Amino acid sequence: MPLLSTQGLTAQYGQFKALFGVDLLVEPGECVAIIGANGAGKTTLMRSITGILTNAPDQILHNGTPIGALPADQILQRGIAMVPEGRKLFPSLSVEENLLIGSQIRKGTGRWSLDEIYALFPILKERRHSPGTALSGGQQQMVAIGRALMSNPELLLCDEISLGLAPVVIRDIYAALPAIRATGAAVIVVEQDISRALAVADRVYCLMEGRVTLTASARDVTREAIHAAYFGAAA
Amino acid sequence: MIWLDVLVQGILLGGLYALFAAGLSLVFGIMRLVNLAHGDLIIFAAFAILLVTATLGLNPFLAALLAAPLMFAFGWALQRFVLNRVLGKDILPPLLVTFGLSVALQNGMLEVFSADSQRLTAGPLESASIDLGPVTVGTLPLLTFASAVLVIFALNRIFYTTALGRAFRAVSDDPATASLMGINPKSVFAIATGLAMVIVTIAALYLGMRSNFDPSIGPARLLYAFQAVIIGGLGSLWGTLIGGAIIGVAQTVGAQINPEWQILAGHIAFLIVLLIRPRGLFPRAVD
Numbered sequence: 001m002p003l004l005s006t007q008g009l010t011a012q013y014g015q016f017k018a019l020f021g022v023d024l025l026v027e028p029g030e031c032v033a034i035i036g037a038n039g040a041g042k043t044t045l046m047r048s049i050t051g052i053l054t055n056a057p058d059q060i061l062h063n064g065t066p067i068g069a070l071p072a073d074q075i076l077q078r079g080i081a082m083v084p085e086g087r088k089l090f091p092s093l094s095v096e097e098n099l100l101i102g103s104q105i106r107k108g109t110g111r112w113s114l115d116e117i118y119a120l121f122p123i124l125k126e127r128r129h130s131p132g133t134a135l136s137g138g139q140q141q142m143v144a145i146g147r148a149l150m151s152n153p154e155l156l157l158c159d160e161i162s163l164g165l166a167p168v169v170i171r172d173i174y175a176a177l178p179a180i181r182a183t184g185a186a187v188i189v190v191e192q193d194i195s196r197a198l199a200v201a202d203r204v205y206c207l208m209e210g211r212v213t214l215t216a217s218a219r220d221v222t223r224e225a226i227h228a229a230y231f232g233a234a235a
Numbered sequence: 236m237i238w239l240d241v242l243v244q245g246i247l248l249g250g251l252y253a254l255f256a257a258g259l260s261l262v263f264g265i266m267r268l269v270n271l272a273h274g275d276l277i278i279f280a281a282f283a284i285l286l287v288t289a290t291l292g293l294n295p296f297l298a299a300l301l302a303a304p305l306m307f308a309f310g311w312a313l314q315r316f317v318l319n320r321v322l323g324k325d326i327l328p329p330l331l332v333t334f335g336l337s338v339a340l341q342n343g344m345l346e347v348f349s350a351d352s353q354r355l356t357a358g359p360l361e362s363a364s365i366d367l368g369p370v371t372v373g374t375l376p377l378l379t380f381a382s383a384v385l386v387i388f389a390l391n392r393i394f395y396t397t398a399l400g401r402a403f404r405a406v407s408d409d410p411a412t413a414s415l416m417g418i419n420p421k422s423v424f425a426i427a428t429g430l431a432m433v434i435v436t437i438a439a440l441y442l443g444m445r446s447n448f449d450p451s452i453g454p455a456r457l458l459y460a461f462q463a464v465i466i467g468g469l470g471s472l473w474g475t476l477i478g479g480a481i482i483g484v485a486q487t488v489g490a491q492i493n494p495e496w497q498i499l500a501g502h503i504a505f506l507i508v509l510l511i512r513p514r515g516l517f518p519r520a521v522d
Binding site: 081090091092093097104105147151 | 398401402404405407408409411412413414415416417418419
């Protein structure tokens with residue numbers, strides 16, 4: 001049974017329809033990349049899975065259970081955690097408090113604890129009493145990832161974690177991914193950097209205008225197929 | 236020497252105003268909700284304490300101890316079943332609902348308790364005083380002020396050293412992201428309003444022992460609470476205590492010059508602070 005699946009997932013903001021029947025499948029322990037241009041519906045898909053947007057119950061299944069209509073706090077309790085786009089650290093909380101709040105409701109069972117996060121990102125231990133928002137962009141991203149890991153999720157969603165960061169910093173952030181996957185967690189990576197996405201993922205989905213235009217193994221997919229899926233076949 | 240006495244009495248009176256304001260400040264700080272029924276809820280709590288003293292024959296302090304958990308439950312339910320439904324991007328609906336609640340509470344209390352003035356009798360404590368060298372202060376006002384300091388100290392501890400306080404701050408920063416952490420913002424709001432009602436009960440205890448109360452005096456207490464919060468700066472609990480003290484001192488100084496000026500002097504002090512520091516003395520929140 002897949003860990004997570006969406007079936008004909010639709011989503012809209014008022015009159016504006018953002019997703020038109022998206023089918024997505026994530027197996028336990030798998031890393032899935034979702035690529036697509038701006039406005040393709042990637043973030044909407046993440047917001048639907050995490051319950052920020054609610055959907056029809058059976059459009060999203062977690063271990064076979066319909067979760068489409070559950071609110072965000074209950075999705076987290078089922079072991080699905082998110083690193084939101086733009087990091088969204090809590091400005092009133094210190095670095096350490098930002099991490100602790102990740103495990104306040106769900107601790108889960110697994111590797112991740114405050115000490116383990118500090119071992120993964122040592123710089124955070126040095127800065128643990130600073131306000132989260134006083135850190136550099138890359139360090140803030142580490143906090144956001146650590147905060148999501150603190151609940152020991154079975155599925156980690158990373159929405160545009162390289163956005164606005166320098167290439168060398170992006171490399172550092174992505175260096176943490178093998179350690180995360182080593183715990184057995186499945187990961188969905190939303191990424192605009194296609195080669196980065198293909199390098200880390202097992203499978204890749206391409207979205208265009210709210211529809212899946214490509215599903216492929218990350219190893220076998222060709223540049224041409226991605227180009228066609230990304231910009232449309234006519235491009 | 237008379238002015239030193241006036242100053243001390245004013246600061247102690249400020250403790251009562253800070254108690255009025257602390258609950259208001261707490262709720263506003265966490266959910267940006269201005270509760271226009273706050274003053275009436277204080278009077279409601281005072282009647283609740285009165286009811287317990289009358290039926291069980293307890294002294295007001297023990298009665299307040301019994302009333303506090305009931306008020307917590309009332310606040311929790313009020314938030315859970317009423318206020319949470321109207322909280323959103325638009326700040327007008329919650330204002331209207333709490334305004335309506337204020338009117339309903341006043342009329343409900345008028346119906347049940349009549350317009351008669353009531354008082355919580357504290358026995359010998361009412362007239363007891365302590366000699367502090369140059370000034371003599373009433374035990375009750377001193378106790379009021381000490382309670383205000385204690386309440387604000389405790390609230391600060393809750394905010395900055397507990398998991399609940401962490402959730403309060405996170406939800407105040409960004410409820411959507413807090414929900415991604417598994418925190419249900421609406422449950423946190425309900426706990427916050429429950430806690431505010433416990434503080435309201437403490438405020439009601441000292442209000443009822445200090446002066447007469449009847450169902451109509453809530454809105455004026457709300458006004459003092461507002462002034463204390465705004466003078467102190469939104470989001471700063473210690474600022475609220477100082478704001479209360481400034482209103483208190485202004486009122487006692489005004490009353491010393493001319494008894495008719497007591498209330499007016501408090502309002503004038505409020506306006507002066509607003510003129511000099513429009514965001515209050517210790518503003519914390521940027522928004």
